[in-house]
Amino acid sequence: MMTKRENQQIEMHLITIEDLVPMDHLLRKVNDIIDFSFIYNEVENMYCHNNGRPSVDPVALIKFLLIGFLYGINSERRISEEIQVNMAYRWFLGLDIMDKVPDHSTISQNRRRRFNGSDLFRNIFQKIVSICIEKGLADGKLVFTDSTHIKANASRKTEYIKQTEEVTNEYLKELDQYEETVRAQLESEGKIKPIKCRKRKEKTETIRRRESRTDPESGFYKRKGKAEGMHYLSHETVDSKNGIIIDVAATAGNVPDSQPYIKRIDYIEKNLGLKIQEACADSGYDTNLINQQLSERGINFYTPERTEQKRGTTEFQRKDFQYDEKDDRFICPGGKALPLHRLNRTINTVTKEYRCPKAECKDCPFRNRCIGEKGSDKRIQVNIFEDVVKKNHEKDGTETHTKVLLLRQIWSEGSFAAQKSRHNLKFLYRRGLEAAEQQCLLSSTALNLKRMIKAMA
Ligand code: SF4
Secondary structure, eight states: OOOOOOOOTTOOOOOOHHHHSOTTOHHHHHHHHOOTTHHHHHHGGGSOSSSSSOOOOHHHHHHHHHHHHHTTOOOHHHHHHHHHHOHHHHHHHTOOTTSOOOOHHHHHHIIIIISTTSOHHHHHHHHHHHHHHHTTSOOOSEEEEEEEEEEOSOOGGGEEEEEEEEEOOHHHHHHHHHHHHHHHHHHHTTSSOOOSOOOOOOOEEEEEEEEESSOTTSEEEOOTTSOOEEEEEEEEEEETTTOOEEEEEEEETTSOTTTTHHHHHHHHHHHHOOOOOEEEEOGGGOOHHHHHHHHHTTOEEEOOOOOOOOOSSSSOOGGGSEEETTTTEEEOTTSOEEEEEEEEEOSSOEEEEEEOOHHHHHTOTTHHHHTTTTOOSOEEEEETTHHHHHHHHTTTTSHHHHHHHHHHIIIIIHHHHHHHHHSSOSBOSSOSHHHHHHHHHHHHHHHHHHHHHHHHO
């Protein structure tokens, strides 16, 4: 028999908002594990203590934004509408059933005027990560780093080509320092001749770059199989224990993944007090310099397997030359020595150059197979960081290596998938690098809260 409900919605009930929110609701669990009152201290200097109209409670304000990121609501106007009718959201903000919900424009004005230029969102993110560390949910023993692109709030019609002068970048400056150190050592050992001019000029390059008029801080992003256009990148480091995101940094979309990596590793160790023991990243991070710098920090580095590529057109390859460690030289298949000749610098690499004298190669029976018809002598270039790179890649294909790379996929790529589909990381609502970083931090905070609850259940 079919039942038709009569209108029963005019009955009066004696009820509190506390009764209306289920005991196992996500927001109750968030409130149980995090005491958000630390936010008052964070914002103390942003409010006047003896003047002006009473403000919206700053904790309610942050919780307002968090609701948007926890439930994937990407408009502040809509968050406000949802809070109006959702008892759990009201309860989380500390509002009673009949209390007025903060207007979306009040929220955005506070965010834009009061909080901009401050570290508030980073401090909140970091505070929650610190709680995770205190509770043993993250320990930094093995971390995964990767970046994901986020579409900038900029129409492609506003793009134009800009010509800029760029000075030597950070990476090249660091490489210069390593070159100096190795050169000084080899010179003092008498292995290479001292160079006449040591003065290094700051190099400037003229670069043609695609920029956006509406969001000039975003960067043109173009990678195989990915959407092309103006983007930002969220560089995130995830702890392997429970998938807690322990670091987030935003850059323009045209910044290579490897560029901010070492700085972020140092930032994590300094600000979170963690000692990273092992790190894993994709092949974009597998540069010689990063291998070296992680090794200096005592960090074991995992990256996908490197395949040895055939170099040059001649038959003899590097593996056909025997290295003589005692005399720091190579012995060629013809039995001749290739002593260290000089330290060779190209833009991105520093190599030790080993050379076989022309006179030895001239009448060599292997000449065609070794240097070809037109070559005059044989040279072998050895990157100054080669030993460290080789050591890191010794574990390629082992059971541990495979397991670590699989975990990277689960936690790093899994985090991005979750953030993009459920925590507002697909595109940016606002413009500028600061707004991008705030959005990345809030999205990661939302995911961390969910992962904390799951790990503590
Ligand atoms: S060409 Fe020169 S380097 Fe090559 S095998 Fe002959 S002697 Fe050795």
